[in-house]
Amino acid sequence: MQLRKTLLVGWVSVALLSGCSWFNSEEDVVTMSPLPKVENQFTPTTVWSTSVGDGIGEYYSNLRPAWQDSKVFAADRFGIVKALDADSGKEIWKIDLSEKTGILSRNKPALLSGGLTVSGSHVYVGSEKAQIFALSTEDGTVAWQTKVAGEAISRPVVSDGLVLVHTTNGMLQGLNESDGAIQWTVNLETPALTLRGESAPATAFGAAVVGGDNGRVSAVLMKEGQLIWQQRISQPSGATEIDRLNDVDTTPVIVEGVVYALGYNGNLTALDLRSGQVVWKREVGSVNDFIVDGGHIYLVDQNDRVMSMSTEGGVSLWRQSDLLHRNLTPPVLYNGYLVVGDSEGYLHWLNTDDGRFVSQQKVDSSGFLSTPVVASDKLLIQARNGKVYAFTR
Template structure:
C-alpha cells in the first residue's frame, strides 16, 4: 500500500496538481496564456539537440556552462559538449547500457570532470575535455538533483534520504549521512550546496541540514516546515528546493513550509515568511525570487523578507524555477512559452513561444546570450533583439 501511495503521489507531483489535493472537489485550472506587448524579441544564434530530452519525465537536467563549453544531457543517456559560439558538438557519449540511463541529477562541473546522477541509483563521472567515462558508482536511492563538489568530494542527495560523498577521483564512497524520509514525499530531492567547508541541503522531513564536508558530520538541522493536517498528504513538508547562498545568509523554501533566511555561521533564522514551494529560488543581490506551488511569481526583500510583488498570471502553468538573466527574471512554462519579467515590478516585459514540448528547466546565461533546452531535447542559443 505504501508503494502504491508513493507512486500515486509521484504522478500527481509531476503533473503539478498536488496543490489541489486538499479536497476532492478542488479543480486545477491552468491560467490562459497572458497577453504581453513584448518590448523585445529573441534571435537564434544556433540550434542543436540532445536525444529526446527529458520528455514528460520528472528529470530536471539543466545545461551547464563550464570550461568554455555548453554541456547538455538527455534522460536516456546522451551527453554532449557544445561549442558556445556555433553549437557544434565537440564530443558526445551515450551512457545507456541494457536499459535507459534515466539521467536526472546534474550536470555538475568541477575537477575537470562532469558529474551526473540517475534514477537508476548511480553517480557518473566524465572527463569534461573528451567525454570519456571515468567511473560509475552505484548508490542507495535515486539521484534526482545536481551533485555538489568540495574538498575533492562529490556529494549527492538521494531519494532514500542519504547525503553521500564520493572521492572525485575514484568514485569510492567516503561517508554518508542519513535523514528521515516520511511515508509520502514529493517527487524530487534538494540539491546540496557546498561552501566554506560546509554542505547544506533540504530534507524530506521539512528541515535544512548542515554538515562538515571533510568528516561527513551533521552539525545542525533547522525546521523549515512543520507537518500539519489530518492526512499524510496534508502533512507533507518536503524541502526539495536547493538552498541559495547570498553573502553570509542561506535562503531556503519548503513545500507547506516557509521561505527562511538563515545565518550561515549560527544556523539560526533571521526571518521566516509563509510560502509553499518545491522549486529552486533565485536572487539579484537585493531580492529573492520564488515560484510558489500555485505557480505564482513572488519577489521579497532579501534583508527583511517583506513581499515586494506577486504575479499570479501564470497560475498552474507548471512554471520552471526562476532565473535572473541580464536585467530580467525569466521563467518557462509547460507549453513552451518563455516569459521575461521586470525584476522591480513583477510585470511582464516580453514573451516568446518556443514550443517544442515545453520547459522543464530555466535557461542558462552565457556572456553573449543564453541557452534554452526543451523537454524534447531541442537546444538553442538566443540573444535579445530590441
C-alpha cells in the first residue's frame, strides 16, 4: 500500500474547508495560515508566460521546467513537451508523448512526472508508466525510450555516462546515456506504507547518493552499481501509521565531502561521504528539496516553516513561521533572495539574512507545487495548470 501525498494534501484541504480534523481530535486540526501582509520592497517583472498543455491538474507531480543555453523545456502530465525560447517564451518545438489509440479515440496520457533534466543534446523525462524518454534538444524527436522497474516520479539524473532513475518500488537503475540500455539495478527496499514521492540521486566522485522510503540514505558506486553504504536518518515512531512514515524523499546535497540529507518525520543529517557515518543531526523533517549555500542550509519543513541553519552543526539561524500549512514549494535562491511558491499561487520573497518578507505577488490561481528554477538571469516556475512564468528582479 502506498500513501499518496495527494491524499495528505486532500486531508489538509478538508480541514481547511470544513474545520474538521484528520483524526477527529481538536488537537489535530490543520489550518492554513492567512496570507501575511507584506510591504513590497520591489515588484518582480513578468518577462513572459506561456501554457504547456494542461499541467498536472489535481495530481501530485513535481513536473518542472529545465533550462539549457537559450532554451527552456517544459511538459504536462498528458505528454506534451515543449522547447521555449528563454528570452521570449515562444515555442521552438513541441512533441506529444501520449499513446496513440485510434483516429476517433483520445490518446492515452503518458503520465509524465518528476521534472525534466537536460544534459548535452538530450532532455530526459520519466513517467508513472515506468517509461524514460530521451528527446533531442534540437527538435524533440525521441532518441530512445526505456521501460524501467517502476513508476519514475523523481527527475532523472545524468552523471558519468549514465541516466539514474529512482522508481517508486525502491529500485535505483543506471541506464546508458547513449541508448537507454539498463546497466544495473540496485534494490533499496520499500516499506508497505510510504509517501508519494522519491528522492532523486545526488552524485559525486563516482558515487550516487539517494534517499529511500525506509528512512535510509544509500551510496552506490555508479560504475558497477554496487552498494557502498547505507545509513538510517529517520526512525519510525509514533502511535499512528502517519506518524511512523519516515521516507527520505528529498534529494541529498553533497558539499566538500559531506552529504546533507533530510527525511519526513526524521532528521536533517550530515553524513561523511566516504563512510556514511553521522557527523551531526538535528530534529527537523520535510519532503521538500533544500539548499546548501555558503555555509547555510535553507529548507521548508513539513509544516511549511521556512528555515535557515548552519552547516556547522545544524545550528538554527532563523525561522519564518508565517506561511504554515500553505503547501509551499521547495525554496530556490535567486538574485540574493530566497523564493518559495504556495498552493494559492503566490510567490514569497525572503531576506536570506533573517527570513523577513521583502516581496509577495499573486501569480496564478491554480497554485504552485513544483520547485522554481533559476535560468541565467530569470526565475521560472510552472503552475498546476501548466502555465510557465519567467520573472526577473
